[in-house]
Amino acid sequence: MRAAGAAVTALVLLAGCGEDEPPTTDAPPRAPRAAYSLDVVARGLQTPVGLAAPRRGRPGEVYVVEQTGRVRALERSGRIRPRPFLDVRGQTRAGGEQGLLGFAFHPDYPRDPRAFAHYTDRRGDTRVVQYRVRDGAADPASARELLRVEQPYENHNGGQLAFGPDGRLYLGLGDGGSAFDPQDRSQDPGSRLGKLLAVDVHAPRPRWEAVAYGLRNPWRFSFDRATGDLWVGDVGQDSQEELNLVPGGRAGGRNFGWPAREGTKRFEDRELRGERDPVEPVVTYGRERGCSIVGGHVYRGRAVPALRGRYVYGDFCSGRIWTLRRAGDGVADVREEPAPVPQLASFGEDGPGELYAVSLTGVVYRLAPA
Numbered sequence: 001m002r003a004a005g006a007a008v009t010a011l012v013l014l015a016g017c018g019e020d021e022p023p024t025t026d027a028p029p030r031a032p033r034a035a036y037s038l039d040v041v042a043r044g045l046q047t048p049v050g051l052a053a054p055r056r057g058r059p060g061e062v063y064v065v066e067q068t069g070r071v072r073a074l075e076r077s078g079r080i081r082p083r084p085f086l087d088v089r090g091q092t093r094a095g096g097e098q099g100l101l102g103f104a105f106h107p108d109y110p111r112d113p114r115a116f117a118h119y120t121d122r123r124g125d126t127r128v129v130q131y132r133v134r135d136g137a138a139d140p141a142s143a144r145e146l147l148r149v150e151q152p153y154e155n156h157n158g159g160q161l162a163f164g165p166d167g168r169l170y171l172g173l174g175d176g177g178s179a180f181d182p183q184d185r186s187q188d189p190g191s192r193l194g195k196l197l198a199v200d201v202h203a204p205r206p207r208w209e210a211v212a213y214g215l216r217n218p219w220r221f222s223f224d225r226a227t228g229d230l231w232v233g234d235v236g237q238d239s240q241e242e243l244n245l246v247p248g249g250r251a252g253g254r255n256f257g258w259p260a261r262e263g264t265k266r267f268e269d270r271e272l273r274g275e276r277d278p279v280e281p282v283v284t285y286g287r288e289r290g291c292s293i294v295g296g297h298v299y300r301g302r303a304v305p306a307l308r309g310r311y312v313y314g315d316f317c318s319g320r321i322w323t324l325r326r327a328g329d330g331v332a333d334v335r336e337e338p339a340p341v342p343q344l345a346s347f348g349e350d351g352p353g354e355l356y357a358v359s360l361t362g363v364v365y366r367l368a369p370a
Helices: 004-010
Strands: 036-042 048-052 062-066 070-074 100-105 114-120 126-134 144-149 161-163 169-172 195-199 209-213 218-223 230-234 241-246 283-285 293-298 311-315 321-327 330-337 344-349 355-359 364-369
Touching: 048 100, 048 355, 062 100, 070 100, 100 161, 114 161, 144 195, 161 218, 169 218, 218 293, 218 344, 230 293, 230 311, 241 293, 293 344, 311 344
Parallel strands: 048 344
Antiparallel strands: 036 364, 048 062, 062 070, 100 114, 114 126, 126 144, 161 169, 169 195, 195 209, 218 230, 230 241, 241 283, 293 311, 311 321, 321 330, 344 355, 355 364
8 A cells, every 4th residue: 555645545444424514512622732742753654553562561662553464563762673573464455444453462461472463354354363472573373363254345344452351352343334334234133243342362262252232433442441441433424423431341232323323313214223222422523523533542641641531532534632531421521632643543552551643644653741
């Protein structure tokens, strides 16, 4: 894939596809000054779409996910190590909304030297693969497939991999693509598409469980490392982007509503399944503020005290970044920060909890004191 210009079309993965509609909520206030600055950590990466780090890792020890099929280690100086940590370009179909989309280390790494990748294979299907890390890189000979899911279309692959507070590996999958989930896969309990899946990677025969459903394209979810809260950014279709909160991360059986609902908008001709009422989004916004939500993290680092305990998220199309804080089972003090990131693709944390932002232009930023 070519760099920035082509990359904009490459991650329409995030974008909905509709016409402008009136605002869905009052615009959040703009903070009078940024709570942070954006320090450039590295440049020259190829379509970076994610960032991961060992939970027990050193400050600044981060690994960048390139959509084309590589995971690159960054040194604290910002230098990109020449040898990729993982290289699956030969097994990956990259471009559009496909490619290497997710990566995670085992929470006990390096004591448990395993890493996990989610990518689109040459047939266009989803694969989750486990690797053993040897001599500072993922050993391709150790590859063990944990999941394969047939993808009917080329879009809405989701892709986030993250370990939850219960020690299981979680994967967010989109609805399989097209528009408005034509086969109703997100609400179908027999399909893995449109679901939040979890697996015990320590089991002799790992079995994936659908712990939540009704997702369109969950482009980044995270667990608050202090409370276990689950935050899910789900990309909208025509009118609304939505942010969902599951307190304590207890997602079992939760229905996020798609395709019977987009944000707060209900489609009466589509059926909600299951006994639970759908999870109500805690934030929605319309096309006047962006077109593709990028879920983030609750900041638990030390470098930026003004952000501590606030959830940080943004939008790919507009580059805007917002922060908020949890209030009960909802949120409060939503504000737009005056420090946008062009072509914002993802957020990520290092081991101590410092926050990074990844731009599809090939730049990685660290949030630092203003």
